[in-house]
Ligand SMILES: Nc1ncnc2c1ncn2[C@@H]1O[C@H](COP(=O)(O)OP(=O)(O)OP(=O)(O)O)[C@@H](O)[C@H]1O
């Protein structure tokens with residue numbers, strides 16, 4: 001059952017189109033991550049759902065009911081907005097109770113509900129503190145408790161973790177996911193951190209300039225980006241551009257700019273004329289010619305020179321220069337192996353099926 005549906009929603013500010021023809025659905029208990037560069041329309045989309053803005057075209061529906069004309073307080077939404085901090089003059093308990101009071105929640109039951117929410121976010125005993133007496137992470141947890149207190153039909157979280165430092169952000173990300181799952185909340189979470197989007201979301205939408213570029217499960221978006229924009233936005237990528245020359249048994253040859261030739265998987269053989277961009281993820285490239293090549297299953301092998309080795313705990317990030325001076329990023333797991341040295345000549349290999357083909361410049 002779709003708890004939330006947006007159907008062809010467009011929002012203009014004067015001549016400027018902030019959200020253009022956006023459609024998606026979110027099922028009960030699912031988390032949808034909305035991801036995209038600053039100004040692409042993420043917050044505007046949430047404001048349309050919450051009822052702070054009205055769409056010029058299209059419909060916002062909660063469980064099949066069109067929300068047109070309903071004021072924000074008439075929509076059962078839990079909010080944690082980017083710029084929507086806690087009320088500083090109220091205690092933690094008063095902050096969490098705020099929405100309950102304004103939604104005619106039975107008065108006698110409010111203290112119990114507040115206690116339940118504070119227990120959910122592990123802040124029992126903090127009832128009487130004021131936001132100024134809490135850490136950043138604790139404040140975010142209070143804001144989350146406030147957003148969830150009314151048992152909202154739809155939970156909207158706009159950059160819920162952005163004010164926190166990297167370590168706390170990771171801890172709270174895990175906690176946030178567990179809390180949302182515990183109450184089976186139907187959630188949209190906005191972030192511009194792709195790792196956060198992928199780890200929180202059952203489904204991810206990548207937006208650009210008001211439009212949806214792609215939607216899907218995180219692993220699918222990472223493995224099968226349809227455009228260069230999406231591939232570059234989700235994860236690291238190495239790029240080759242060139243003409244596809246022939247396709248036999250689903251494998252085409254790309255004559256890349258700079259003279260490199262490579263085999264790429266082309267499942268859709270109707271698409272093999274013209275110029276394409278090919279993305280190879282850094283973890284798909286291997287150092288050393290370890291893979292057997294044959295006519296039926298060719299392997300791409302290139303010569304290169306190591307230009308940098310960065311040891312990042314469990315991962316190694318290498319920069320390899322290949323023909324034409326192109327620099328490739330290669331990542332490997334570090335398990336104590338001997339490290340390659342800068343200046344060392346190496347062979348690099350990757351498979352045709354690790355080549356993601358997208359229209360050039362998309
Ligand atoms: N009230 C408004 N009047 C005119 N333009 C607006 C208004 N609100 C937002 N915009 C414009 O709409 C676009 C989308 O804004 P929005 O706040 O949705 O971006 P965002 O994706 O949330 O960005 P960020 O990641 O920076 O928060 C921006 O170009 C913004 O300047």
Ligand SMILES: [Mg+2]
Nearest residue numbers: 042043044082
């Ligand atoms: Mg925003």
